[in-house]
Amino acid sequence: MDPITAAALASLAGSVGGEAGRQAWAGLAALVRRPFRRGTIPEPTRDGTHRVSSGELELAALQDDSTDPNRAQALVTALQVRAALDEEFRVHLDEWWQSAQASGGSGDVHNNVSGNPTGPVVQGRDFSNLTFNMTRGTGEPES
Numbered sequence: 001m002d003p004i005t006a007a008a009l010a011s012l013a014g015s016v017g018g019e020a021g022r023q024a025w026a027g028l029a030a031l032v033r034r035p036f037r038r039g040t041i042p043e044p045t046r047d048g049t050h051r052v053s054s055g056e057l058e059l060a061a062l063q064d065d066s067t068d069p070n071r072a073q074a075l076v077t078a079l080q081v082r083a084a085l086d087e088e089f090r091v092h093l094d095e096w097w098q099s100a101q102a103s104g105g106s107g108d109v110h111n112n113v114s115g116n117p118t119g120p121v122v123q124g125r126d127f128s129n130l131t132f133n134m135t136r137g138t139g140e141p142e143s
Contacts, residue, residue: 006072013066024100032056053078
């Protein structure tokens with residue numbers, strides 16, 4: 001299995017993958033909110049905080065600012081540590097990652113323009129909240 005990358009998590013947090021990305025992000029959120037399996041991590045401190053992150057704080061931080069590579073890396077690290085300590089979590093995380101990769105496709109964009117376009121052509125992937133203000137010209141180049 002390909003390792004989970006900070007860039008992939010940042011893309012999901014920013015909903016770059018459209019609806020599939022949002023669903024994958026929701027799946028990861030549900031996964032990190034699962035309680036730790038008993039006996040898989042050191043006992044909590046006296047004030048009740050875990051010595052190992054569940055990933056929830058890192059997930060929320062990345063969702064707040066998906067452009068921060070340090071937040072993305074912090075989530076990757078939290079997921080890796082938890083997976084190393086909890087076999088059941090690792091299995092679920094692997095399943096989630098395989099599903100996220102399969103539903104998101106490869107990320108490649110293949111655009112094809114045919115015919116003889118008479119106006120601007122926009123090519124890309126995962127556009128949202130776009131506005132085009134265009135006027136029809138005479139077809140003559142501006143000087």
